[in-house]
Amino acid sequence: MNDMTQNNLERALKIVGTRPPRPDGVDKVTGRALFGSDKSLPNMLVGRVLRSPYAHAKIISIDTSKAEVLNGVKSIVTCADFEDFPSEFVPNGEMIVNLKDITRNIMAREKVLYVGHTVAAVAATSEDIAEKALGLIDIKYEVLPHVLEVEDAEKPDAPVLHEDMMTIGIEPSPKKASNVAKRVEFGFGDVEKGFAEADLIVEREFTTQQVHQGYIEPHACLASVSEDGQADLWCTTQGAFVVRNFCSKLLGLSAAQIKVTASEIGGGFGGKTVVYLEPLALALSRKSGRPVKMEMSRAEVFTSSGPTSGAKVWVKIGVKNDGRIIAGDCVLKYQAGAFQGAPVGPGAMCAFAPYDMVNVRAVGYDIVVNRPKVSAYRAPGGPISEYGVESVLDEIALKLEMDPIEIRLKNAAKEGTIAPYGPKLGPIGMIETLEAAKAHPHYSAPLGPNQGRGIASGFWFNIGGETSSSITINEDGTVGLTLGTTDIGGSRASMAMMASEELGVPMDLIKPVIGDTNSLGFNFLTGGSRATFSTGMTVVRSTREAIEELKKRAALLWEVDLNQVEWVDGHARLIAGDEPKTMSLAQIAKQAGKTGGPIMANCSMNVTGAGPSLGTHIVDVEVDTETGKVSIVRYTAIQDAGKAIHPAYVEGQMQGGAVQGIGWALNEEYIYNDKGELENTGFLDYRIPVCSDVPMIDTVIVEVPNPNHPYGVRGVGETPIIPPLAAISNAVSRATNIRFNELPLSPPKVLAKLMHG
Amino acid sequence: MAQLILTGSLKSLANGVAEFNIQARNVHQLVVELKQICPVLAPLIESEGFAVAIDGEIYQDILFAPIGENSEVHLIPPIGGG
Numbered sequence: 129m130n131d132m133t134q135n136n137l138e139r140a141l142k143i144v145g146t147r148p149p150r151p152d153g154v155d156k157v158t159g160r161a162l163f164g165s166d167k168s169l170p171n172m173l174v175g176r177v178l179r180s181p182y183a184h185a186k187i188i189s190i191d192t193s194k195a196e197v198l199n200g201v202k203s204i205v206t207c208a209d210f211e212d213f214p215s216e217f218v219p220n221g222e223m224i225v226n227l228k229d230i231t232r233n234i235m236a237r238e239k240v241l242y243v244g245h246t247v248a249a250v251a252a253t254s255e256d257i258a259e260k261a262l263g264l265i266d267i268k269y270e271v272l273p274h275v276l277e278v279e280d281a282e283k284p285d286a287p288v289l290h291e292d293m294m295t296i297g298i299e300p301s302p303k304k305a306s307n308v309a310k311r312v313e314f315g316f317g318d319v320e321k322g323f324a325e326a327d328l329i330v331e332r333e334f335t336t337q338q339v340h341q342g343y344i345e346p347h348a349c350l351a352s353v354s355e356d357g358q359a360d361l362w363c364t365t366q367g368a369f370v371v372r373n374f375c376s377k378l379l380g381l382s383a384a385q386i387k388v389t390a391s392e393i394g395g396g397f398g399g400k401t402v403v404y405l406e407p408l409a410l411a412l413s414r415k416s417g418r419p420v421k422m423e424m425s426r427a428e429v430f431t432s433s434g435p436t437s438g439a440k441v442w443v444k445i446g447v448k449n450d451g452r453i454i455a456g457d458c459v460l461k462y463q464a465g466a467f468q469g470a471p472v473g474p475g476a477m478c479a480f481a482p483y484d485m486v487n488v489r490a491v492g493y494d495i496v497v498n499r500p501k502v503s504a505y506r507a508p509g510g511p512i513s514e515y516g517v518e519s520v521l522d523e524i525a526l527k528l529e530m531d532p533i534e535i536r537l538k539n540a541a542k543e544g545t546i547a548p549y550g551p552k553l554g555p556i557g558m559i560e561t562l563e564a565a566k567a568h569p570h571y572s573a574p575l576g577p578n579q580g581r582g583i584a585s586g587f588w589f590n591i592g593g594e595t596s597s598s599i600t601i602n603e604d605g606t607v608g609l610t611l612g613t614t615d616i617g618g619s620r621a622s623m624a625m626m627a628s629e630e631l632g633v634p635m636d637l638i639k640p641v642i643g644d645t646n647s648l649g650f651n652f653l654t655g656g657s658r659a660t661f662s663t664g665m666t667v668v669r670s671t672r673e674a675i676e677e678l679k680k681r682a683a684l685l686w687e688v689d690l691n692q693v694e695w696v697d698g699h700a701r702l703i704a705g706d707e708p709k710t711m712s713l714a715q716i717a718k719q720a721g722k723t724g725g726p727i728m729a730n731c732s733m734n735v736t737g738a739g740p741s742l743g744t745h746i747v748d749v750e751v752d753t754e755t756g757k758v759s760i761v762r763y764t765a766i767q768d769a770g771k772a773i774h775p776a777y778v779e780g781q782m783q784g785g786a787v788q789g790i791g792w793a794l795n796e797e798y799i800y801n802d803k804g805e806l807e808n809t810g811f812l813d814y815r816i817p818v819c820s821d822v823p824m825i826d827t828v829i830v831e832v833p834n835p836n837h838p839y840g841v842r843g844v845g846e847t848p849i850i851p852p853l854a855a856i857s858n859a860v861s862r863a864t865n866i867r868f869n870e871l872p873l874s875p876p877k878v879l880a881k882l883m884h885g
Numbered sequence: 886m887a888q889l890i891l892t893g894s895l896k897s898l899a900n901g902v903a904e905f906n907i908q909a910r911n912v913h914q915l916v917v918e919l920k921q922i923c924p925v926l927a928p929l930i931e932s933e934g935f936a937v938a939i940d941g942e943i944y945q946d947i948l949f950a951p952i953g954e955n956s957e958v959h960l961i962p963p964i965g966g967g
Contacts, residue, residue, distance in 0.1 A: 217934065297894050312962075313893040341967075398967025473962045489893075504967040550892050550959035551938035589964045593945065656966025734947050836942075846966050 143629040144839055147776045150621040151640055152392070161392040164348030164364030165423045172350070173202055173251040175405070175412050175422035176258035178265055179432060180240035180247055183274035183498040183804025184287060187236060187247065187267065195250060195264040200257035203416035204265070205408060206248045207237040210378060218377075225402075229467035231378065233501050234407050240269070241289055241466035242498050243805050244431030246404075251412035251420045274498040274804045278440055278461040281307040281497045289466060289496045307496045309468030314476050314549045315489035322455025322487030326446025330524050334516045335870040336853070337797035338438035338463060341505050342788070342816045345394020346429045351409035352419035359386040359414075363406050366396040366614050367653020371406055372645045378407045379414070386410075389644040390614045397788070398504030401653055404433055427809035434503025435798065437462040437470045441516035443479075447524055451535040455487040456480045460513050462494060465501035470494040474589070475509025477549040479517050481587035482558055482742060483539040488548045498804050504655060506785060507588045507846035511792065511853050515871070518584040518854030523867060532583040532858070533566045536744070541587075554739060557768025557832035558585065561744040564828050570746050570764040578751050579761060580863025585744045586850025590843035592735030593652035595662040598643075599627060599670045601678065601727040605714025607631065609640040609667065612651030613659040617845060618777035622660045623667045625773055626839065630671040632698035633713055649732045657843020660773060661738055661834075666731040668838045673729035681723040682711045737836025741843055743767035745786065745851035749859040756879025758794055758860055764826040765851075770834040770842030782848045783825040789852025791817045795872050815874075887956040889915070891923075895960055899923050907958065912937050913948040915958065926960070935960045 155161040192204045213227040231237070236245045248265050252258035273287040280286055286307055294302050297311035323329055349363035359381060365371050368388040376383050393400065405422040413420040424433065439462045446455040458479050462470035472492035479490045490513070525532045540558040547553050565571055565583065575581060600608040609623055620640040628635040652658070679693045682700030686693070692704045700716060702709035720727050748762040765782040772778040795815035799807045808814045833840025853871060861867045866881055889905040896903050905922050909915035915937065920927045936945040938959040944950040945963050952958060 297898075299897070311894070313897065316892050401967075471965075474964060477961070477964075504965060506967040508965060508967050549961050550890060551943070551961070552941040552957070554941055588966070589943070591943075591945065591964050591966055656964065658966065734945075736944050736947060736950070737942060843966070 141629060143625045143635055144773050145775065147774060148621065148625065148635050150618055151624060152615065152620055163345055163394050164391045166391065167350050167362050168421065169350065169352055169419040172419040172421050173253060173416060174255045174258050175249055175251045175409050175420045176262055177246050177408065177428070178248040178262045180236065180243060180245040182240055182269055182271050183243050184272040184289070185240050185269040186272060187239060188270055189268045190248065191266040192248065194266065195261040198257065198261050198264060200253040201250060201261045202253065202418060203251045203412045204248060205411045205415060207235045209411050209415070210235055211380060212237065225469050226467070227377065230374065233467055234378065234404060242500050244428065244500060245466070246432065249408040249412055251416050275307065276497050276499060276800055276804060278463055278495045278497065281495050289498065293468065293496070308493055309464060309496060310494040312473050312476055312492045313489065316546070317487030319455050319457050319487045319489045323446045326454050327449040328524060328527060329444065329446045330520050330527070331444040332520055332869055334441040334443070334519065336439050336441070336512050336515065337871060338435050338499060339792050339796040340430060340435040340814065341395070341397035341399035342791070343395030343397060343399055346424040346426060347400070347405050347433060348423040349406050349409050350419060350421045351406070351413045353410055353414040355417065357381065357385055359410055361386060361388045361406060361410060362391055363388065364391050364393050364400060366393065366400045366616060366655055368614065368645050369612065369650050370401065370653045371403055374403045375407050375410055379410055387644055387646050390642055393614060393616050396616050397506050398508060398655055399434060401504050401655055402434060426811065430809040430814065431806050432500055434465065434501055436505035436508065437464065437502050437512065438798070439463065439512045441512060443516040443520045445520045445524060447528070449528065451528055451530050451538045453483060453485060453539045456485055456517070457489045458491070458513060458516060460490070460492040462492065462509065462512065463499060463502065464494050464496045465499045466496060467501045468494055468496055470502055471504065471509030473509065475513040478510045478587045478589065479513035480548045482541055482585045484541050484545045485548060490548060499798070506788065506849040510586065510588055510846070511789065511850045514586055514850050515853035515857070518851070519857055519869065522583070522854070522858040533562050536585055537562050555832055555835060556740050556742055557830050558742040560830045560832055561585070561742055561766045561768055564766045564830055565744045565746055568746065568764055568766070568828060570762060570826065575748060576750065578753060578863055580749055580859040580861070582747050582749070582855040582857065582859030582862060583744065584851040584854035584858060585742060586847050587740060587742050588657065588846040588850065589740050590661065590738040590846070591656035591658045592662045592738045593658055594650050594734050595666050596649040596651055596730065596732035597663055597666040597670060598648065598728060598730040599667070599674050601674055601713065601717045601720065603717055603720060605637065605712070605717045607633065607638040609638060610643040610647055611640055611663055612643055612648040613663045614654045615642055616654050617781055618774060619659045619663060622773040622777065623663060626664050626667050627671045630668060631675065631713065632696065657741065657845040658738065661837055661841045661843050662735040664773070664839070664841055665735050665837060666733060670729040670731035673731070674727060677727050677729065678713060678716050681716050681720065681727070684723050685711065685719065737834070739770055739834030739836065739842040741768055741847040743847045743851055745855045747852070747855045747859050749856060749863055751860060751863045751878065753882055756875035756882060758873050758878060760790060760822050762823055764828065765848055766828040766830060767844060767847055768830040768832050768842065769844045770837065771831055771840035772829050773839060773841060775829055778829055778844050779827040781844045782827045785845065785848025786825045786852050787817050787822055789849045790822060790856065793853045793856040793871055793873060795874050797872050887952050887954060887958060889958045891960065895926060898925050910952050911949045912944060915952065934963050936963045
């Protein structure tokens with residue numbers, strides 16, 4: 129339990145739980161907000177990247193001499209400009225990564241490993257000159273055979289991407305390199321014994337395709353390195369401090385030499401937790417002595433930033449006739465892209481986590497292929513594994529003629545359940561979300577012809593992590609909040625609301641800003657559904673410290689002991705005495721200089737106590753049997769938020785996750801040709817849902833408070849992308865009476881199955 | 886006495902041993918003790934990092950998270966998100 133001795137779980141709240149306008153709203157709707165590519169500096173150069181045309185090739189030589197003499201070219205960088213790091217695992221935002229791989233992903237060294245892999249970068253006085261210079265760089269390759277799919281990559285005769293990569297996690301340790309980076313296993317009990325006792329067993333294989341987060345704003349940054357080695361970096365990112373640390377390592381600079389400022393962000397969803405352009409722009413700026421701005425095109429975003437894994441999933445579940453699960457087993461094979469680090473670990477950990485299992489096993493394989501290195505995407509790994517489990521569970525419910533919610537209720541994880549990854553779960557809201565789904569009018573609404581209804585649940589852990597923030601009481605009674613976690617989903621509003629609730633002053637007196645990396649201690653990035661939970665914890669704690677200081681100043685002015693002063697509704701109040709005496713925050717702030725100086729407080733902590741979030745989605749689909757097109761007719765997302773600080777933002781997260789899941793389920797996929805070239809590098813061919821594709825997503829917020837947070841907050845951003853994949857697949861299967869085990873459920877695939885079974 | 890419980894891959898690495906009685910009273914001491922009671926796990930934890938669940942609560946990179954006299958401790962991979 130965290131040391132938050134006073135909590136607000138039982139207190140009547142005035143601000144938390146309301147829906148005030150967001151502090152950043154006006155700038156965003158008027159176009160005043162500055163995003164990654166919106167900033168410029170005098171004498172700025174344009175940076176462009178030369179990328180590999182091959183999916184797998186040895187780099188024989190790189191000759192930049194012709195480009196260097198082109199008028200207007202100011203600097204060129206290749207792998208020779210970056211230190212080569214040995215194999216070293218370091219935390220990289222959302223995942224542990226190998227520094228050797230990061231070095232090679234930002235700039236290819238011995239080999240190129242995917243089409244779009246960076247091989248050189250140029251800074252020039254204009255975009256045209258930079259592009260011309262790229263054409264003058266002469267690179268000689270020896271083309272190698274490539275491999276794109278996990279089932280091909282694990283074959284003994286597959287082209288090997290990394291000659292030094294031995295599979296970790298199998299005994300005896302292999303002596304021969306392969307594309308399988310790691311095997312992981314979670315679970316307990318005796319799975320074979322469980323299956324032997326089962327009345328019904330369903331075993332299926334599933335396929336999911338590689339999908340991109342689809343953030344609207346491409347990666348962009350502006351770097352400026354001065355003659356004395358001080359670097360300023362402006363970029364679109366989910367974690368300025370993480371960018372600082374990686375760039376300092378990659379460029380041999382100290383953390384104090386780089387100041388990173390996060391721009392407003394046009395979507396990230398996990399994809400902006402790693403560095404791509406940032407170290408290149410810094411290196412080009414350092415070499416040229418001028419600021420360098422770089423932006424990815426949409427095609428570059430698709431080919432060269434990190435999507436999430438495509439995968440093969442095998443699931444086997446055994447149940448008793450009453451629907452009780454007696455054994456669950458799965459094998460997950462996830463594409464990592466060109467370097468190890470697929471989110472197969474968390475995928476395996478949460479595959480069966482919504483359920484109270486007695487015999488469970490989840491095995492995962494992290495497999496490299498000639499595709500871009502995967503990055504985090506909302507609940508990394510979870511949607512894929514839980515898609516398989518939730519689909520099999522639906523088929524079992526059908527075979528047992530059980531209601532799909534009832535079978536989930538019968539097996540639902542609850543407080544005290546041992547999670548498949550080991551520890552006992554604290555209070556969670558799985559049962560509550562299922563009960564809310566059952567009671568929702570959507571669940572009992574009639575269906576039309578060719579329509580089907582699907583149900584699926586989802587689990588995500590949520591996290592805490594290193595966080596710091598500060599609060600300043602200004603002399604006019606307004607309040608400044610400096611936060612270190614990038615605001616990607618309305619967290620400035622939520623933080624101001626918690627500070628407002630604590631202080632007892634109106635929220636519009638509180639100005640929250642996102643600080644740069646020089647203004648606060650280290651902050652882990654915004655991801656893992658941690659910002660409202662973790663930064664909220666530091667805001668509450670620092671606000672309470674500021675209140676203590678305000679009370680001290682009032683006590684000084686009243687010449688009484690501190691214990692005679694309490695804080696009520698934005699005022700210090702004298703407890704003792706006949707006459708009620710109060711002093712407002714503004715009155716105290718006005719005299720701060722005379723009573724000891726400015727009033728401010730900081731809080732830095734490594735936050736623990738995150739509470740898992742569970743969700744259940746209901747979806748109705750209609751299948752056009754002539755074209756195979758699946759339309760979403762009605763959608764309801766239900767989720768345990770712990771406590772919704774700003775319910776509209778929680779609903780927004782639930783709706784956004786659901787829509788991204790709809791895209792994953794129905795249309796999105798990376799399509800490669802036989803040369804390993806991505807063929808759909810734009811939104812015309814890579815089909816994310818638009819408004820006309822989806823109905824209004826209805827939401828129900830369930831609140832089972834997280835006892836470790838002063839307001840009961842859990843994270844909400846990850847979980848809502850998990851249920852849609854299986855919920856939609858289950859709905860299509862029920863509408864057509866044909867089981868679908870492959871995503872996306874795009875018209876040609878659905879039509880083929882309708883025609884041929 | 887507090888118990889370290891291993892499941893899945895970690896149990897296999899520890900030659901099938903699922904439970905260890907541990908003296909450690911915080912995560913820092915656990916890392917030291919682990920090198921003695923189950924040395925095969927130490928390189929994995931040092932190279933890739935691990936989170937520790939103590940009585941169900943997950944601690945990532947917190948060396949001095951307290952382990953109670955009768956605590957149940959699990960090692961799990963660090964968890965991120967998107």
